[in-house]
Amino acid sequence: MSLLSLLSTAHAEVRQTSVWWLPRNVNMFGHEIDFLFYLILWLTGVTAVAVFSVMIYFLVKYRARPGVPAIHSHGNNALEVIWTTIPVFIFLALAIYGNEQWTQMRLRTPPADALPVAVVGEQFGWNVRYPGPDGKLAKMVASKVGKENPFGVDPADPDGIDDFTTYNDIVFPLNRPVRLYLSSKDVIHAFYVPEFRLYQDMVPGRVYDFVWLKAEATGNFQLACNQLCGQGHYKMFGKLSVVEESAYQAWVKSKTPAPTASIEKSNPVPVSLVNK
């Protein structure tokens, strides 16, 4: 399929415009994050301009001049009350509004039809597991995640018989909620895609199931590890594509099930760790 060959050679976008600013956002939750970002930017920007203007005005107006003594003042309690109270309200409002969004993003149960995708980090790559036609992933047990069993699944788990796996290669269907199951085989890694406005640590010994997202535009992106994980850290990236539902289904069909899946590494980073 031409589409598949396109996928396999696809590269993430090299941005040509607005390199000084945020990349485009393709995740449903990114809108709230961007809104809050711009809100804080305006708030702090206006305040900064005000503070610096006052400062510069004072520096010019009250520069030392012969015969002009400084005012002797130890302060003003009314002012202290004012400039304590106003920030309290602004910061509390920001915290409350931010928490509301945080709750939406992190504490709300993902929709039942969300596509479950397991991503398990290792030095220095990404093990990815997709559900087969049954739409169900095998149950992951954090304590079982290890070398031979990267996803910590029971091989006899009926939900996992048709699961398939990839390495450093993630495809999300457009406009469909995706629920991530994140863990790690060795050290802490982090799932980071700036276009998704998404960062989440992946901690060994734990499976995080609270991250979900919905891609709103197709494209090719780069999944980067953003938690220092050793000498190959800088090269721990994977391919992340968002495609139309039909292309996604075609991609799924092209995969063969792998119930436990020790994964063949496509591009392992050479590691020469000493001392052990």
Place this chain on the structure above:
Amino acid sequence: MSTIAATHVGESLGHGHEEATGWKKYLWSLDHKIIGLQYLFTSLVFLLLGGALALLLRWQLAFPSTQVMANGDVGNPISLPFINPQFYNALFTMHATVMVFLVVMPLLIGAFGNYLIPLKIGAGDMAFPLINELSYWFFVASGFVMLAGFFVAGGAAAGGWTSYAPLSSVAAYNGTKMGQTLWAAGIFVNGLASIMGAFNYITTIVNMRAPGLGFFRLPLTVWALFITAFLLLLAVPVLSAAGAMLILDLNFGTSFFNPAQGGQPLLWQHLFWFFGHPEVYIMILPAMGMASDVLSIFSRKPVFGYKAMVFAMIAIGFLGFIVWGHHMFVSGMNLVLSAAFGVSTMVIAVPSAIKTFNWLGTLWGGSIHFTTAMLNALAFVAMFVIGGFSGIFMASTPVNIFVHHTYFIVAHFHYVLFGGSIFAIFASIYTWYPKMFGRMLDETLGKIHFALTFVFFNLCFFPMHNVGLGGMMRRIADPTAYEHLRSLQPINQFITFAAIGLGFSQLLFFWNFFRSLKHGKPAGKNPWHATTLEWTVASPPGHGNFASTPKVYRGAYDYSVPGYPRDYIMQNEPDAPDAPAAKSSVAKVPVG
């Protein structure tokens, strides 16, 4: 122990020990001033080293030795081939470790804390002079232990200054078993030095203030160091314990942090940040205190809202212990707990805002003298404002999901640590150098140094906000490995050139510093016409500081008192019967 306090001060201002002489004085002295200078010189050497590490890592980011060029060659033609990815990781790990533990903390607390506290409270020395000198040598030892990592098999620690487990705690994962162990041992020994200093400062300030010097007459520098000492005493032991656990995990088969054997990676993060966030305030509170004093001296005005400043610092001290979780919003710890830490983090911004407004208030109506010290103090305020504002983005839990661990945070903490603490340190050096060495620093050189530092600092660190928002991760050895970062590479190169400019500008400072030791203008007792007790004695003060215990009659900020013949009244000057206005240090003058 009971002999330490005021009784001794009254009897012998040499504080029970003789003055050391000759070169020995600079190796082993019990005099707080010499110990302060030992800290100062040693930390300045470490500053050069930490800066050199920074320039090396910046060079790698601009011209990566791992970069695959268009013609297929690996390595940019002007890259440094010895910077491989592991060494790069060691560079930023040790840069941060050196700057935090061997530069900023010892400069603020070791150098200025030791030098200024007894002088400013009218004491002959610290409460525990021997422990004071031991603290210095523990600090030196910790530096050598940490840096020894560069010379052992596997190289220096390369897990970041935060040393997250299990990367740090399992040798097979980090490949730097020895270097990481030395790092943890260095942290442990450094912690002992801090703890020794902390209880010494607290004891000294509580017990040895001159008669009449109530707590609310203390200069803000002393208040800041007093509060900082409590933070050190409560936070540093936690880091030392974590360091010990890390050594055990690495070498003796325990498993505190390795989940493969039942440990908890997040335990390390909680321990580290329980120390690490108070640590942030440990590195800014003394800077705030000293900058407040510098602003007051050169505005010829009392600090605006003195008590508000004190209470704001106390509030920061308390709140500083309940915000550590904001470093862990995306670690996967309990999500409701994250929300709670988000609120406490927003709240801690309030006392910082109060301090900023009061600094502006101090400038208001002043008679501002733009000395080098003042320029650096003003830069401290301005850069701290920017650093504080960028912190609000990270404090907001949803925005943190996006900007966490990007160059945005690198920009943020350099605005606070360099823009804040280092500018305040420069301000303090320019202010108290005349007291320390009896000579003035050169003002022209000083202003050139300031201007270059200020410009290059902003050129270097401001664009980091942008590359961070553009999606550049911190701690990656080669940004060009990422397609989404390749177009940002010119900005990275720009930052590197600015960093080089910033680094080399500091040579002016060092030239000024060492040249002025011999050639500076003689300073006299009180070159700045300041009010506090250290300015009542010779520069440098003799052994024992004060010929007799001073008696304090007023607060630390009686500048420009109306009706008084000069624009400052020393703290030890009694009220003159013909100058009733001098009592106004307690009166409130309405604004406007």
